[in-house]
Amino acid sequence: KLISATKIRALFTMATEEGAGNVKRQLAKVFEKSIGETVPSEVGVQPLIAASPPNFGDYQCNNAMAIFSKIKGKNSEFRNPRSLGEAIMKNLPQSDMIESCSVAGPGFVNIVLSKTWLAKSVQKMLLEGIHTWAPKLPVKRAVVDFSSPNIAKEMHVGHLRSTIIGDTLARMLEFSGVDVLRRNHVGDWGTQFGMLIEFLFAQFPQWEDDSEIPIQDLEVYAVRYLVCGDLNSEPQTSLPLCFSMGFYKQSKKRFDDDPDFKERAQKAVGGEPKYRKAWAKICEISHYHLVSRISPSLSPPFFLRGVILSVYQGESFYNPYIPRVLEELGSKGLIEESEGARVIKIEGKDIPLIVVKRDGGYNYASTDLAALWYRLNEEKAEWIIYVTDVGQREHFEMFFHAAKLAGWLPGDDIQYPRTSHVGFGLVLGEDGKRFRTRSSEVVRLVDLLDEAKNRSWQALIERGKDKEWTEEELLQTAEAVGYGAVKYADLKNNRLTNYTFNFDQMLSDKVPFVFLFVSLSFLFMVLWEASALQLLGNTAVYLLYAHARICSIIRKSGKSIDELKKGGEIVLAHPDERALGLHLLQFSEIVEEACNNLLPNVLCEYLYNLSEYFTKFYSNCQVVGSPEETSRLLLCEATAVVMRKCFHLLGITPVYKI
Numbered sequence: 077k078l079i080s081a082t083k084i085r086a087l088f089t090m091a092t093e094e095g096a097g098n099v100k101r102q103l104a105k106v107f108e109k110s111i112g113e114t115v116p117s118e119v120g121v122q123p124l125i126a127a128s129p130p131n132f133g134d135y136q137c138n139n140a141m142a143i144f145s146k147i148k149g150k151n152s153e154f155r156n157p158r159s160l161g162e163a164i165m166k167n168l169p170q171s172d173m174i175e176s177c178s179v180a181g182p183g184f185v186n187i188v189l190s191k192t193w194l195a196k197s198v199q200k201m202l203l204e205g206i207h208t209w210a211p212k213l214p215v216k217r218a219v220v221d222f223s224s225p226n227i228a229k230e231m232h233v234g235h236l237r238s239t240i241i242g243d244t245l246a247r248m249l250e251f252s253g254v255d256v257l258r259r260n261h262v263g264d265w266g267t268q269f270g271m272l273i274e275f276l277f278a279q280f281p282q283w284e285d286d287s288e289i290p291i292q293d294l295e296v297y298a299v300r301y302l303v304c305g306d307l308n309s310e311p312q313t314s315l316p317l318c319f320s321m322g323f324y325k326q327s328k329k330r331f332d333d334d335p336d337f338k339e340r341a342q343k344a345v346g347g348e349p350k351y352r353k354a355w356a357k358i359c360e361i362s363h364y365h366l367v368s369r370i371s372p373s374l375s376p377p378f379f380l381r382g383v384i385l386s387v388y389q390g391e392s393f394y395n396p397y398i399p400r401v402l403e404e405l406g407s408k409g410l411i412e413e414s415e416g417a418r419v420i421k422i423e424g425k426d427i428p429l430i431v432v433k434r435d436g437g438y439n440y441a442s443t444d445l446a447a448l449w450y451r452l453n454e455e456k457a458e459w460i461i462y463v464t465d466v467g468q469r470e471h472f473e474m475f476f477h478a479a480k481l482a483g484w485l486p487g488d489d490i491q492y493p494r495t496s497h498v499g500f501g502l503v504l505g506e507d508g509k510r511f512r513t514r515s516s517e518v519v520r521l522v523d524l525l526d527e528a529k530n531r532s533w534q535a536l537i538e539r540g541k542d543k544e545w546t547e548e549e550l551l552q553t554a555e556a557v558g559y560g561a562v563k564y565a566d567l568k569n570n571r572l573t574n575y576t577f578n579f580d581q582m583l584s585d586k587v588p589f590v591f592l593f594v595s596l597s598f599l600f601m602v603l604w605e606a607s608a609l610q611l612l613g614n615t616a617v618y619l620l621y622a623h624a625r626i627c628s629i630i631r632k633s634g635k636s637i638d639e640l641k642k643g644g645e646i647v648l649a650h651p652d653e654r655a656l657g658l659h660l661l662q663f664s665e666i667v668e669e670a671c672n673n674l675l676p677n678v679l680c681e682y683l684y685n686l687s688e689y690f691t692k693f694y695s696n697c698q699v700v701g702s703p704e705e706t707s708r709l710l711l712c713e714a715t716a717v718v719m720r721k722c723f724h725l726l727g728i729t730p731v732y733k734i
């Protein structure tokens with residue numbers, strides 16, 4: 077089942093052939109030949125190609141030093157790494173990619189790419205589509221376990237981060253040819269559910285009757301997005317409801333005050349048919365409420381419209397698999413008795429991983445082991461990615477380790493099948509503490525997203541867009557900008573750092589709030605000017621405006637891009653045109669890097685830089701009415717295409733006018 081290193085290399089080589097948009101890979105192919113010829117005794121040397129430091133060309137081949145230290149003494153032909161670098165350069169086969177090379181320091185071969193080749197590559201993408209720049213990863217299928225709130229507890233901004241980051245990772249992997257299974261590991265099982273089941277029995281002894289149970293105070297806000305991320309599509313599965321704090325609190329009080337009730341509740345999670353039936357009933361009611369309460373005409377504040385749904389396959393789903401899985405682990409001698417509980421000892425950890433509690437019940441870890449078994453064996457996933465806050469790192473490290481002991485996963489983290497914990501930092505309020513409302517409650521997702529949308533809606537009204545646009549256009553743009561702002565503010569940070577939630581900042585970075593929202597009409601008038609646009613800083617608002625502006629340049633030219641594509645040719649004569657073209661071409665390797673390291677911020681940074689390169693090009697190169705108009709319009713279009721793909725991967729809806 078394990079994929080060997082050779083196989084991985086073979087897959088990567090295959091990817092080399094396919095990953096046509098990947099400059100590094102293509103250069104690697106050229107250098108592989110040259111290195112082979114320069115030092116034939118060294119077989120299978122992988123060319124090390126990296127982006128160059130500023131003013132040293134575009135890329136660099138860094139193999140000389142490492143090869144020299146290996147062949148030193150054996151081969152008298154090379155006196156030092158530099159002479160080896162010079163030989164590698166001299167032996168390069170003819171390639172239309174490369175304009176010139178030079179050797180620097182201890183044998184670094186600096187490469188300047190050919191302008192013609194750059195231009196042709198961008199043009200080819202325009203004609204054949206951005207999918208030709210998709211990286212190819214050596215994984216067929218992956219599970220992304222994300223979002224995952226807990227029923228009966230409020231959903232908070234931490235779950236928002238998991239949803240946003242998880243969705244983006246899934247999109248990037250899908251774009252890279254991976255079959256992604258999105259899994260919403262909802263906390264829907266455990267003692268608190270026994271508590272809810274017993275409370276249902278106590279409050280509604282007739283619960284098995286088909287007549288509707290009058291649980292009036294059901295609150296569904298927290299889960300409805302899970303089902304109706306896209307309001308126009310049918311919910312895929314029934315979902316348990318999120319009980320209002322009322323129902324939850326009452327049952328919790330009973331649980332704490334009444335020992336008999338407590339005991340019954342603990343028994344109720346044992347998985348006996350009667351209890352499972354009650355749980356199914358609760359799910360059914362919740363589904364009913366969910367569907368009947370949410371009507372598309374209400375147009376509720378779903379920022380997650382656009383988040384592609386993860387299938388609800390919560391903790392309770394894996395419950396039936398736990399005994400089998402524990403039996404397997406037990407037969408491998410991994411499980412032992414400790415203070416009445418059953419545990420797996422993990423080397424280097426003070427506390428063992430508890431898999432059966434003292435009261436005989438299963439827990440978070442036993443569920444996760446069963447889920448991992450299921451994902452590897454039934455779902456045939458090769459890469460399983462979990463998106464939660466960093467606070468859970470220990471839990472993941474421990475059960476990943478247990479899976480290695482059981483031989484389910486290879487010992488290292490390079491081979492597949494592989495598991496990764498994508499941890500993220502806390503969301504902080506401006507006081508530097510956990511993000512809460514003024515009355516110090518957990519911030520409700522919907523409120524937060526509503527606010528973002530309302531603010532951007534307000535901004536559009538102030539610019540008089542309500543007189544120009546239809547109600548629908550207004551709403552769509554407000555949503556795109558508002559939700560985009562929330563998502564981007566999250567994704568642009570390295571996910572491991574805590575970040576401070578600040579509306580004013582995410583809707584405009586450098587422009588003070590008052591300025592942005594009070595003197596909006598003025599601001600938006602000057603915004604169209606590149607320099608004013610930059611005032612917005614690295615925000616979704618800035619990027620969306622930058623994209624809309626490119627679209628407007630093309631519209632105003634009065635030319636048809638399809639026509640231009642047929643006969644026109646891209647020429648990258650001006651240094652700012654060349655810089656933009658090169659950056660466009662780096663899209664593929666950036667997406668690949670973001671996938672391999674599971675870091676969406678890498679893509680955000682790329683997108684921001686793309687806007688900056690475009691702005692520079694646009695300020696220094698006249699587009700409409702210039703002799704180079706056709707080429708430059710095509711370059712504008714290529715930029716817009718790549719920007720839109722970035723937005724798509726980040727789960728942000730682009731706007732075309734603003």
Ligand code: ARG
Pocket residue numbers: 221224225226261262263444447462463464
């Ligand atoms: N429900 C958990 C929480 O809210 C997250 C579940 C993450 N996934 C997993 N397989 N453990 O913290």
